Amino acid sequence: MADFRPVLLGTDLGVYSIARSFHEAYGVRSIVVSNQSRGPVDHSRILDNVLVGAGASEDQTVAALVDVARRHAGTPLLLLVNAEHEVEMLVRHRAVLEEHYVIPYAANEVLTAAGDKEVLAAACERLGIATPxxxxxxxxxxxxxxxxxxxxxxxxxxxxxxxxxxxxxxxxxxxxxxxxxxxxxxxxxxxxxxxxxxxxxxxxxxxxLIPGDDTQGRTVTCYVDRSGEVTLMASGQLLLQLHAPTMIGNSATILTEAQPQIEAQAAAILGELGFTGFANFDVKVDPRDGRAHFLDLNPRIGRPNYYLNVAGRNPARAVVADFAAELGTAPASGPLYRPEQELGVYSYLPWRLVRRYLTEPELRRRVGRVHRTRRFTHPLAYPLDRDPRRGFYRAASTVNLVRDFKEHYPEPTPTGL
The missing domain is CATH 3.30.1490 (Dna Ligase; domain 1)
Known part of the structure; x- marks a missing residue:
């Protein structure tokens, strides 16, 4: 087991996925700092939840992070955030937090610029990459x-x-x-x-609006180390996103089939911006001409980050390799990952629901074959973190998600809206 501890903010499925990645790679328990206890992180054996209290202010959250660091003095701590407002909090309080934590994020000005969609559009224009x-x-x-x-x-x-x-x-x-x-x-x-x-x-x-349903979406996630080298790259085809009003755009089911041309464009954008750390891109392919349009750059690993593991790319290994000296771990020897990306499906929606929205017959058959080979992975279904209460949460969550689709997106549409 590693001597360092990851410290994560939040309680959603994406935060649990990060904790799972670290546990799979290093056998380490993450510390989760949150303002409430929620299903994805409840009753877990791979993390410790530190509750700040409902409605905690930004200053209270920072104070809680400093307190966690003091209670774990002598242990290297790696701080990871995964929401827009948390990234902004990190920028505002970086000087204080860096006294206690390894902060694997780009310089403040780069991080702020990368989260601005106007900056992405300007970078794409300079590089000749399509945007709407x-x-x-x-x-x-x-x-x-x-x-x-x-x-x-x-x-x-x-x-x-x-x-x-x-x-x-x-x-x-x-x-x-x-x-x-x-x-x-x-x-x-x-x-x-x-x-x-x-x-x-x-x-x-x-x-x-770029036409096409959810399956025209693509996702790319990268890690750029401090020397500017892309040490992690994985991509896939979106099969289905959430459609509740405040959740639209959150990828729920991804086919982890590599998208080499889009990956090359993503790397070029990050180089243009001088970006380091985790980044996730939302892309949509125009069915009229097959051209990929970059929609968003998120300067963080993103909520559906466990799709990386399904693709054979554990993201924890990339960040630890970059900060091995600070975290007290041995430097990585040899390649971090196999050259070929693995084919599978990341999904926290049931196959019977996903299948209904795959209107293209060949795609439906291909995904069905993946499902039959049991490469259909739910991020919360971790064999080393079983508890009956976690199973009950997953079942209840699935029922609620199916209900949301029935209310907000009962049938696939030509635009995905």
């Missing part, structure tokens, strides 16, 4: 009496989303969605007015 036609609408002056949504010189339909997600994440208002769609200028105006009324004072990106 986009217009930025600044809501900072929405309090002015004469403010009105601008005329958009785009081809409708369009999608609308905040350029930086963290501010919008903290807003609460009726009808809130992570991503909006609009078929006309009037509908786009209504969305922009709704966001302004809710208090958003940041930039909203309006993008021409």
């Amino acid at each position: 036609a986009t217009r930025a609408v600044d809501l900072s002056s929405a309090d002015d009496g004469g403010w009105a949504p601008p005329r958009l010189d785009l081809t409708f339909p369009v999608v609308l989303k905040p350029a930086v997600s963290a501010e919008h994440l903290l807003l609460s208002y009726e009808g809130k969605r992570k991503v909006y769609s609009a078929a006309t200028q009037a509908e786009a105006d209504a969305v922009l007015r709704r966001l302004a009324t809710a208090g958003l004072r940041d930039v909203v990106l309006v993008q021409e």
Whole structure:
């Protein structure tokens, strides 16, 4: 067992997946710092949950992290966060946290820039990489009496989303969605007015909608070490995403089939930005011409990160290899991973549900073959972390997810919206 301890923020499935990766690779128990106890991390044998308390402020969370470090003095601690607002918290409090933790993230200015969708679009334009036609609408002056949504010189339909997600994440208002769609200028105006009324004072990106259902989506996840070398790369085809209003865009089922051209483009973008650490890209392939359009760069490992393990790429090994000296581990010898990415399916949705949304017959047959070979992996189904209460949570969660699809996305659509 390793002598270092990973320290993670949050309680969702993505946080548990990170803890599982470290336990599989090094047999180490992670420390999870959270404001509540939730199903994905409850009753787990591979982590210790430190509760800060519901409604804890950012300063209280930082204080709790410092307290954890003091209680584990002498043990190297690796801090990982996996949400937009947590990345921003890390930027604001980095000087304090770096006194106690190994922080495997890019410099603050690079990290902040990478989380801005306008920066991604500009980098793609410089590199000749496709992105949807986009217009930025600044809501900072929405309090002015004469403010009105601008005329958009785009081809409708369009999608609308905040350029930086963290501010919008903290807003609460009726009808809130992570991503909006609009078929006309009037509908786009209504969305922009709704966001302004809710208090958003940041930039909203309006993008021409790339057609195609969920299966046109692609995902790429990378780790770039401190020397600028990409030491982890895995990719896959999205099969089904969540469709509840505030969860749209979260990949739920991924076929871990490598996407070499998209991987090369992702590496080029990260090099252009001078990025280091974990990064996850959302991509959509236009079925009209087969061209891949980069939609988002998340400067973190992402919620569905266990798909990396299904692909044969344990992400814990990449970050530990980069910080071996600081963590007191032996430097990696030889390649971290086999050259070939493994084929499988990452999914926390049941096959009977996924199958309904695979309308292309050959794709449905291929995924069915993977399912029959038992390479259909649920991130919470860890054989070394069994507990009847965890099994009950998984079953109840599955029922709720199926209910959400019935309510919000009962049938596949040509756009995935």
